[in-house]
Structures are given as C-alpha cells and as structure tokens.
Amino acid sequence: MGIKAALPSYELGFYALVVMCAVVYSGSGIFEASRDNVNRKAFRQSIKPGWHYFGRKMDMADFEWAMWFSSFRNVIIFALSGHVLFAKICSMVLPQHRSVVYMLYGMLAVLGTMGSSYLMLVLAHCVLLYSIALAKQRWLCFAAGLCSLASFRLEPFSTWQNGFVTRTFDLQDVLFYGGSGFTIMRCMSFALENAERKEGIYSIIDLLKYNFYLPFFFFGPIMTFDRFHSQVSTSELRRKDNEMWNIRVHAGLHLGAIVAVDMFFHFFYILTLPADVKFVNRLSDWALAGLAYSNLVYDWVKAAVMFGVINTIARLDHLDPPQPPKCITMLYVFAETHFDRGINDWLCKYVYDHLGETHDNVVKELRATVSTFAVTTLWLGPCEIVYIWSVCNCFGLNFELWVQKFFQREPFASVEANMSEPMSRRIRGIFGAANFWAIVLYNILALNSLDFMLLVTKRLLLTGFPLSTLSIWFITYCGVQLIKERERLLAVEEEKSDKEKAA
Numbered sequence: 001m002g003i004k005a006a007l008p009s010y011e012l013g014f015y016a017l018v019v020m021c022a023v024v025y026s027g028s029g030i031f032e033a034s035r036d037n038v039n040r041k042a043f044r045q046s047i048k049p050g051w052h053y054f055g056r057k058m059d060m061a062d063f064e065w066a067m068w069f070s071s072f073r074n075v076i077i078f079a080l081s082g083h084v085l086f087a088k089i090c091s092m093v094l095p096q097h098r099s100v101v102y103m104l105y106g107m108l109a110v111l112g113t114m115g116s117s118y119l120m121l122v123l124a125h126c127v128l129l130y131s132i133a134l135a136k137q138r139w140l141c142f143a144a145g146l147c148s149l150a151s152f153r154l155e156p157f158s159t160w161q162n163g164f165v166t167r168t169f170d171l172q173d174v175l176f177y178g179g180s181g182f183t184i185m186r187c188m189s190f191a192l193e194n195a196e197r198k199e200g201i202y203s204i205i206d207l208l209k210y211n212f213y214l215p216f217f218f219f220g221p222i223m224t225f226d227r228f229h230s231q232v233s234t235s236e237l238r239r240k241d242n243e244m245w246n247i248r249v250h251a252g253l254h255l256g257a258i259v260a261v262d263m264f265f266h267f268f269y270i271l272t273l274p275a276d277v278k279f280v281n282r283l284s285d286w287a288l289a290g291l292a293y294s295n296l297v298y299d300w301v302k303a304a305v306m307f308g309v310i311n312t313i314a315r316l317d318h319l320d321p322p323q324p325p326k327c328i329t330m331l332y333v334f335a336e337t338h339f340d341r342g343i344n345d346w347l348c349k350y351v352y353d354h355l356g357e358t359h360d361n362v363v364k365e366l367r368a369t370v371s372t373f374a375v376t377t378l379w380l381g382p383c384e385i386v387y388i389w390s391v392c393n394c395f396g397l398n399f400e401l402w403v404q405k406f407f408q409r410e411p412f413a414s415v416e417a418n419m420s421e422p423m424s425r426r427i428r429g430i431f432g433a434a435n436f437w438a439i440v441l442y443n444i445l446a447l448n449s450l451d452f453m454l455l456v457t458k459r460l461l462l463t464g465f466p467l468s469t470l471s472i473w474f475i476t477y478c479g480v481q482l483i484k485e486r487e488r489l490l491a492v493e494e495e496k497s498d499k500e501k502a503a
Contacts, residue, residue: 005421005488012485015478022286022475027268029287030294034269037279046272050265058262061271064174065302069258079109080313083214087317096235099209102317106212114175117164122183126211129184130204133191141195142350145188146378152180153381178218181379185346186211189225192350202229215313219306221322221342224349228319237318247315254308261301270294274448277455285459285468292444292456296328299447303339328439332432332480334397337439343379347372362401369397385446392442396435403431425484432484433476 038047038057050058060066068076083105090101111119125148132144151157165176190207202225210228211217265271270291273280280288304324314321322342331337338344353359356368373390380386407413416424437460445453460469 005425007422007425007481007485012482015481018475018478019482023290026286026290026293029284030268030270030273030290033273033279033283033287034267038269040276040279042276042279043269043272046275047269051262056266059265059269059272061269061275062302065261067174068306069262075113079113080215080309083109084313084316091237091318095237098317099232100205102214102232103205103209103212106214106217107208109214110179110212110217114165114172114179117166118176118179121161121164122180122211125180125183126187126207127204129187129191130207133187133194134201136195136197136201138192138195141188141191145184145191146375148187149181149184149378152177152184153378175218177381182217182220182222183211185222185343185379186216186225189222189346189350193225193229215310215317216321219310221307221310221340222346223319223321223342224346231319234318239318243315247312250308251312254305254312257301257305257308261298261305268294270298274444274452277449277451280452281455285464285472288456288459289468289472292440292452293328295444295447296440299339300325300328307340307342328443329479330483330486331439332436332483334393334400334435334439337393337443343376347375351375359401362398362405365401366398369394385450388450389442389446392445396438396442400435426481429477429480429484432480433473436476436480437473 035056037043046059046061047057048060050056083102086101086105087098090098094101107119110122129141129144129148133141135141152161161180162173162176165172187207190202190210194202206229209232210225213228213232216223273283273291274295280291283291304327307322307324311321311324322345325339325341325344326336328337352368352372354368355371356365359365359368373394377386377390407416416427419427441453441457444456460472464472
C-alpha cells in the first residue's frame with residue numbers, strides 16, 4: 001500500500017529544500033575541516049600536491065583511484081584501446097569468429113601484464129573446474145569452485161600461488177587477486193550453467209572465451225555465462241536506434257565524473273579525515289554524518305566510473321553488460337544495496353534466489369542470506385572486518401522481512417488498510433529513514449574502519465540524542481520521500497508503457 005501514492009507538490013518541494021540545505025550545511029563543515037587542517041601531521045601521507053592552479057592539495061588516500069589515473073593510466077588506455085581496435089576489425093571482417101579474437105587478445109594481454117606463470121596458474125584452475133563441470137553435478141561444481149576461491153583467499157595457499165608471479169610493479173597484487181577471483185567466479189558460472197544444460201556440454205574453448213574477455217578479466221563486472229555465451233555467439237551484429245549516441249554520452253559522463261572527483265578531492269578530504277578518529281571526533285554531528293554519507297557516495301562513484309568505462313567498451317563489442325550499481329542516495333532497503341551489480345546478479349541467480357525462492361518465508365530467507373553472505377565473505381577475503389560487515393548486512397536483510405511480517409499481522413494490517421495511501425507512504429518513509437542510516441553505518445565499516453563506524457554510531461544515537469538524532473532522521477525521511485517519489489514516477493511510466501505495448 002502506498003507504493004503509487006502521490007504526495008502534494010508543496011510537500012515534496014519542502015522536502016527537497018530541507019535536504020538541499022542540510023547537504024550544504026554539512027558540506028560546509030567538511031570543507032572547513034579540510035581547509036583548516038591540510039597541514040596536520042597525521043594527514044601528510046595522504047594529502048599530496050594536486051593541480052597547482054587550484055592552489056590546494058589533493059586527497060590521495062584511495063590507492064586504487066590514484067593508481068588508475070596516474071602511473072597505470074597509460075597501460076589501461078593502451079590495453080583497452082588495442083582491444084577496441086582488434087574487436088572492431090574482427091567485427092567487420094570475421095564477425096562469426098570475434099569471440100576467438102577476444103580470447104586470444106585477452107590471453108596475450110594477461111601474459112604481457114602478469115607473465116607466463118600467472119597465465120598458466122589461471123589456466124590450471126580453468127581446466128580443473130572444467131573437468132569437474134563435466135560431471136554435471138551442481139553441488140560438486142559449487143564445492144570445487146569455493147575450494148578454488150578459498151585457495152586465493154586463505155593462507156598459506158594464497159601466498160604460495162602469489163609466489164608464482166615474479167613481477168614487482170605496484171598493482172601486481174591487485175591484478176593478481178582481481179583476475180584470479182573473477183576467474184573462479186566465472187568458472188563457477190560456467191560449471192553451473194553446464195550442469196543445467198539438458199543436452200550436451202559446453203567446450204573448454206567456450207570457457208576460455210568467456211574467462212579471457214579482457215574488459216571483464218581483472219575487475220569485472222561478472223556477466224553470467226549464459227548471457228555472455230548467447231550474446232557473443234551471434235554473428236549478426238546490429239546496433240539499436242541511437243545506440244552509438246548513447247555510448248558516446250555515457251563515455252562523456254564517465255570522463256566528466258573522473259574530472260569532477262579529482263576536483264572534489266582538492267576541496268573535501270573525505271577519505272583522509274576518517275583515518276584520524278581523534279580529529280573527526282571534534283567535528284559537529286552534522287559534518288560527521290555528512291562525512292560518513294560522502295564516503296559511501298564516493299565509493300559508488302568509483303564503482304560506477306570503473307564499471308562504466310568497462311561497460312562502454314563491452315557495448316562497443318555488441319554486448320549488454322550488467323548495469324552500474326544503484327546510487328547509495330537512492331537506497332533505503334538492504335535488498336538493493338550492492339556496489340557491483342555483476343557480483344550481485346551472480347549471487348542472486350546461483351545462491352540467494354535459488355535458496356530463498358519467493359523471499360517471503362522467514363526460514364528460507366535466513367538460509368538464503370546466510371549462504372549468500374558466506375560466499376560473499378569468502379569472495380572479499382575472510383577477516384575480522386569482513387565478518388562483522390557480513391553479519392550486520394545479513395541481519396539487516398532479514399530484519400526487513402521480520403518487520404514486514406510483523407506489521408502484516410493484526411491489528412497493524414487493519415490500521416494500515418483503513419489509512420489513506422499518502423499517510424501509509426509517510427509512515428513507511430519513517431522506517432525507511434532508519435533503514436537508510438543502518439545501510440550507511442554497516443557499509444562505512446568496510447570502507448573506513450570499525451572505530452570510525454562506532455564513533456558515528458555513538459554520536460548519532462547517544463551523545464547526539466535527541467536534537468541531532470531526530471533532526472538527521474527527519475532530513476533522511478525527507479530524502480527517502482524524494483526517492484519514493486522518483487520510484488512512483490518510474491512505476492507510472494512503466495505501467496503506461498506496458499499499456500501502450502498491449503494496445
């Protein structure tokens with residue numbers, strides 16, 4: 001109830017004004033803290049000289065972002081440009097063999113980047129999991145895949161395999177664990193799809209073509225094997241209307257996002273500030289809440305840029321890759337919280353939806369979420385922070401269902417049935433606001449540190465109560481109502497489109 005309920009325009013306008021003022025006020029606190037403490041001793045390692053014409057130093061605390069767009073930038077551009085060039089030539093001359101060209105170019109790129117030992121290691125895992133896939137036993141494919149993944153995530157097996165790679169450049173470890181981890185997930189998708197196939201088996205060449213598609217190899221996203229195989233096997237390559245224009249627009253947006261983030265880092269040190277817990281403890285409750293929220297938004301932007309660039313290349317290759325993650329600003333339910341839609345699709349298809357079925361049974365949902373986060377914990381690499389993050393998010397996902405089931409009982413169901421739809425939407429928004437901050441707190445744990453998460457929690461719920469707690473809750477409620485309004489408009493447009501198609 002209340003999903004398509006509309007609120008008065010003046011009410012929505014008030015909500016938008018409140019959110020905008022709160023963001024400006026919170027941002028001013030972060031800006032002042034960044035400006036006044038740029039020379040703080042604890043920050044010197046992370047804040048480096050940036051673009052000199054800004055007259056400010058730049059936050060370089062994110063190792064990945066700094067490496068992508070500095071020392072490793074030219075290598076990325078060279079490798080992906082070569083892929084695009086060869087893919088274009090092959091699409092024009094031999095479209096029926098383009099998947100083979102993708103595979104060969106990907107293998108050569110991995111060989112040139114990481115060396116022959118790494119390539120042979122990856123091939124060994126592919127051959128092993130392909131051999132097991134021949135048995136067409138789902139449980140066996142899953143068990144073997146998880147064991148292979150554990151060999152890259154648990155000691156001493158991880159260090160032993162890493163020892164085969166003798167290169168010593170900065171991103172060796174990142175590329176090693178990224179490429180190997182995604183390889184295992186792709187091999188598991190291949191094996192599970194092969195087990196579901198009623199007639200015949202896929203060849204090992206199909207697996208190699210799937211795994212060594214270069215844009216996806218090191219950092220994903222993961223496209224499940226059934227989707228990749230069906231799309232890459234077609235020889236009739238046709239563009240949809242305005243597809244190239246959309247590709248150019250998205251490429252421009254991603255380039256703009258990169259520039260915008262670099263400019264942002266000259267004025268807001270959102271990654272460096274949380275590292276000094278004693279310092280951020282002196283910030284106002286508003287600035288601290290804004291800092292926590294900003295870290296999640298930045299991580300989403302980073303994921304959106306990385307996957308957006310890769311997806312643009314995949315679309316040039318006539319593929320339909322997984323969409324970028326949904327912005328944290330648009331989230332207030334745990335079921336939609338993910339920073340990698342490819343991994344999310346993989347987990348939903350093979351674990352979460354398989355075990356949870358319709359997701360309305362408490363016991364099945366608990367089994368599905370525990371299994372999903374167990375696999376996720378292994379994927380991320382088991383450690384104390386990952387354990388806590390997994391438990392918190394697993395609880396949040398189940399708690400949503402528990403609350404939903406509880407309020408479906410009497411007398412709550414009758415009370416809501418007698419309530420107007422706008423009022424139902426307002427009441428649900430109050431719970432959505434609390435959920436929003438649960439998502440923020442649970443995820444800054446993984447993005448920053450346990451100490452920072454505990455500090456934010458204490459300030460917002462204990463020392464900031466009641467003024468800061470209730471005011472931030474109200475502002476978040478206003479934001480949730482704006483999100484709901486966007487969802488309502490999208491639902492109305494979708495319903496209208498469906499009626500037009502039916503007619």
